[in-house]
Amino acid sequence: MESADGQRGRDRRSPLDVIMDQIRRKRTATDRKSSGRFLSRTPSGRAVIPDDRETDDREQTDRAEGAGAVEPAESEQDAGWGRVCVFLQRLGKKADSRSLNVAHCDLTATDLLELATLLHCFPQLEEMDFSWNDLIGGSLRALTSHLQHVGGVRTLRLCSCRLNADDITALGEALECVPLLEILDLSWNRGIGGGALQGLLGKLHPPLRELHLVACQLTAADAAVLGGILSALPRLCVLDVSCNSLLAGGSGEAGLGGVGELATSLRHVASLTTLRLQACGLTPDCLDTLGVSLRSLSSLRELDLSCNKDLAGGLSHLTGHLSHLTHLESLDLHLCCLTHTDLQALIQVLPAVSELTDLDVSSNKEAGGVVHSLVSALPLTQMKHLPLNSCSLKDESFTALALAVPYLRSVDVSWCKVVGGRLALLLDALQPSVIQELRLSSCQLTTDDLQHLAAVCKRGCLSSLRVLDLSYNGQVGDDGWAALFGAGGLGSVEDIDLSLRPLTSAPCAAWLPRLLCALPGWPALARLAMQRWTPSPQAREQLSHSLTKRNVLWECDPPTKAMTSSYHPTNQERPEETCPEE
Numbered sequence: 001m002e003s004a005d006g007q008r009g010r011d012r013r014s015p016l017d018v019i020m021d022q023i024r025r026k027r028t029a030t031d032r033k034s035s036g037r038f039l040s041r042t043p044s045g046r047a048v049i050p051d052d053r054e055t056d057d058r059e060q061t062d063r064a065e066g067a068g069a070v071e072p073a074e075s076e077q078d079a080g081w082g083r084v085c086v087f088l089q090r091l092g093k094k095a096d097s098r099s100l101n102v103a104h105c106d107l108t109a110t111d112l113l114e115l116a117t118l119l120h121c122f123p124q125l126e127e128m129d130f131s132w133n134d135l136i137g138g139s140l141r142a143l144t145s146h147l148q149h150v151g152g153v154r155t156l157r158l159c160s161c162r163l164n165a166d167d168i169t170a171l172g173e174a175l176e177c178v179p180l181l182e183i184l185d186l187s188w189n190r191g192i193g194g195g196a197l198q199g200l201l202g203k204l205h206p207p208l209r210e211l212h213l214v215a216c217q218l219t220a221a222d223a224a225v226l227g228g229i230l231s232a233l234p235r236l237c238v239l240d241v242s243c244n245s246l247l248a249g250g251s252g253e254a255g256l257g258g259v260g261e262l263a264t265s266l267r268h269v270a271s272l273t274t275l276r277l278q279a280c281g282l283t284p285d286c287l288d289t290l291g292v293s294l295r296s297l298s299s300l301r302e303l304d305l306s307c308n309k310d311l312a313g314g315l316s317h318l319t320g321h322l323s324h325l326t327h328l329e330s331l332d333l334h335l336c337c338l339t340h341t342d343l344q345a346l347i348q349v350l351p352a353v354s355e356l357t358d359l360d361v362s363s364n365k366e367a368g369g370v371v372h373s374l375v376s377a378l379p380l381t382q383m384k385h386l387p388l389n390s391c392s393l394k395d396e397s398f399t400a401l402a403l404a405v406p407y408l409r410s411v412d413v414s415w416c417k418v419v420g421g422r423l424a425l426l427l428d429a430l431q432p433s434v435i436q437e438l439r440l441s442s443c444q445l446t447t448d449d450l451q452h453l454a455a456v457c458k459r460g461c462l463s464s465l466r467v468l469d470l471s472y473n474g475q476v477g478d479d480g481w482a483a484l485f486g487a488g489g490l491g492s493v494e495d496i497d498l499s500l501r502p503l504t505s506a507p508c509a510a511w512l513p514r515l516l517c518a519l520p521g522w523p524a525l526a527r528l529a530m531q532r533w534t535p536s537p538q539a540r541e542q543l544s545h546s547l548t549k550r551n552v553l554w555e556c557d558p559p560t561k562a563m564t565s566s567y568h569p570t571n572q573e574r575p576e577e578t579c580p581e582e
Contacts, residue, residue, distance in 0.1 A: 084118050104133070126154045130161060131158060137167065156181060160189065181207065193217030206234055208236060209235055217246065219249065237271055249281060278305070297325070314342075331359050355379075361374070363390045368393045368397050414439050414443065414469065441469050450476050451479070460489055465490060471529065474501060481514070496529070500533065505532045532557060534557075
């Protein structure tokens with residue numbers, strides 16, 4: 001019941017006030033929100049100044065209705081993003097409005113469906129990575145049916161998801177919803193080979209710049225389909241079909257199987273800068289057709305033909321065409337069983353490939369006998385990488401390599417026994433702050449070699465080194481390891497490997513204190529491999545604590561029962577964080 005005073009107050013209001021109150025009550029919540037705090041408009045658009053009673057009524061209404069009719073929509077969007085955050089937090093991921101990365105998350109088909117229904121919360125999404133979730137194979141349509149909500153996606157990765165033909169068909173049908181897609185990676189899905197690739201024919205859009213189909217069991221028939229796909233991609237820069245050993249099989253153009261089909265289609269992709277055909281079963285007969293197509297790829301900068309062991313004796317079919325690749329920077333021919341004749345043919349054409357910076361002929365034993373000629377033919381001042389691991393280097397070839405070392409960012413002579421006792425020849429040729437990787441695995445290094453390496457570190461010549469591989473060099477004595485770790489000068493190192501050979505072991509008590517003291521001087525360290533070394537239980541605990549605290553991956557052998565039984569730290573014990581006394 002209203003009081004008598006309140007009733008009399010209302011009765012004293014003019015008829016105009018009563019009419020205005022009725023008009024105000026009929027205005028929508030949207031009108032009230034857009035009117036502002038002190039200025040409102042009538043339905044006709046005329047601005048009026050609300051009286052005090054209207055302002056108070058509006059504030060009360062806003063509080064009761066949750067601040068207007070637009071805010072519930074905003075709250076709904078916030079709630080949706082909250083669900084996204086909760087879902088990703090459950091997977092150990094953080095939400096990002098532009099990138100959705102759920103790789104290696106053991107997603108199930110149910111998870112995929114739940115996440116797909118949240119895609120409308122990502123209007124600015126540009127990258128999606130669902131790789132290495134092999135339980136979502138066969139259910140990709142649950143995701144693709146929602147791709148219309150993320151039309152701005154430019155990168156889509158679905159590596160190793162056990163995709164099958166139905167998945168690829170569903171993906172192809174949905175690609176029209178993502179017309180800006182630039183990178184598509186479907187690698188390590190064996191189910192794509194054998195015809196499933198047909199589901200993408202005519203579905204990829206011209207903006208696509210990278211297509212990755214590594215280890216997809218592609219066949220010669222798939223190569224013909226791939227050729228049709230490539231002809232519609234004028235901007236394609238990167239094509240990677242590595243590890244498809246069946247690609248060169250079957251009967252294709254000129255009896256060359258899939259490679260002939262693929263090579264023909266490459267002539268229509270003049271924008272290609274990277275072509276990777278690693279482990280595709282290439283033969284010398286394939287190289288003629290491929291070489292002719294390479295003449296049309298004047299923009300090519302990286303060519304990877306590695307791990308094609310059947311190329312032996314036929315590289316000359318290709319080298320005659322390499323001179324047309326005037327912008328080629330990287331050529332990878334490792335593990336191709338190259339003969340002396342192959343290498344000589346390569347050496348003859350190298351002066352014409354004037355922009356080459358990376359040449360990999362490693363794991364070809366015959367390469368060890370032509371290093372001097374190889375180095376003479378290369379543009380040394382611009383070379384960055386010339387790995388010669390597993391190349392049966394001789395004394396004279398090792399000396400010739402020293403001529404190139406001053407310019408290289410990476411030196412890899414692993415598995416070359418000639419290095420042992422002669423490492424100083426390479427180390428003295430290094431230029432300060434240039435080399436970033438030094439790989440000397442299984443080189444029969446001596447204590448003197450490591451002491452010389454320590455001296456080079458002390459001079460600051462390895463201040464930019466990021467990777468140091470000294471594994472499988474069990475002949476080095478304790479003094480050598482102690483000298484290296486006590487020298488300093490490795491402030492940029494990220495990866496160190498000291499592991500011994502399998503089935504061997506050795507104590508490290510004599511030099512481990514030096515290593516512990518050196519750790520604070522390696523702020524960038526991310527991995528330390530010490531397999532087959534046997535620290536004492538207390539030293540193991542101390543080293544483990546120090547590395548775990550810095551989130552460094554420590555690769556070591558598990559402690560033996562004897563070690564664990566001889567050391568039982570109490571709750572009061574805590575590993576020292578300072579340098580132990582030697």
